[in-house]
Amino acid sequence: ATQQMDGWHACGPLCCFGALSSGDIELLEYQYPIVVHKYGLAEDSGGAGRLRGGCGTVWEVEPLDHTMTVVAFGEGRHIPTMGAGGAEQISPELKLGKLEVFREGGTTDTHLHNTVIEIKSGERARNTNPGGGGFGRSFEREPEAVLRDVIEGIVSVTAAAKEYGVVIDSKTMQLDEKATQALRAEAA
Structure with missing residues (x-):
């Protein structure tokens, strides 16, 4: 039997602080006059499917004592990653x-298209990158795998229900098997 696996996380181009090839944040901060406030996986960015697509990255950076040019580009700002094998884009906005x-x-500017902007010390830029597409129908994903994704911060409780038909109690982080069966039956 062939082993199947979910998509790899942060597997984009070698920009965005290097994706999978990035070194320690402390080394980036040592080499460049910046503070990295956040660098991790973007929740709900991976495409829904029986095999989930890998998540993209999210990073937030602030320049120290200088103006910094921020370049944000890519088709993934207006075209969601396509899935395969029956995967659907249930929540393309995510x-x-x-x-x-x-x-x-205290103001926040949100850019949903390619842009080049400048920020100065005291301001921050947070870039969220899209993830990969899923494979297969998402309502066929094992509920326990969805629960694991929620616990690991890869999928939100809301997206678990909407994209996978899996109901998870947000307080106890327990799978509600009866409600999951009902939600999946309703969608069938």
Whole structure:
């Protein structure tokens, strides 16, 4: 039997702080005059499927004592990654990349298209990258695998229900098997 596996996370191009090839955040901060406030996987960015697509990255950076040019580009800002083998885009809005800029004074600019902007010390840029597409029908994914994804912060409780038909109690983080069966039967 062939072993099947979910998509690899952070497997994009060698930009966005290097995706899978990135070194330690401390080394980036040592080499460049920046503070990295966040660098990790973007929840709900992987395509839904029997085999889930890998998640994209999310990073938030602030320049120190200088103006920094931020370049945000890619088709994934307006075209969600396609799935295969029957995978559907149930929540395409969760799969798109975006750039959020937190300005001094508390305002936030959100860029959903390719852009080149400048930020200064005291401001932050948070870039969310899209993930890979899923494979197969998402309502055929094992509920226990969806629960594991929720516990690991890869899929939200809301997306577990909407994209996979899996009901999870957000307080106890327990799978509700009866409600899951009912939700999946309703969608069939």
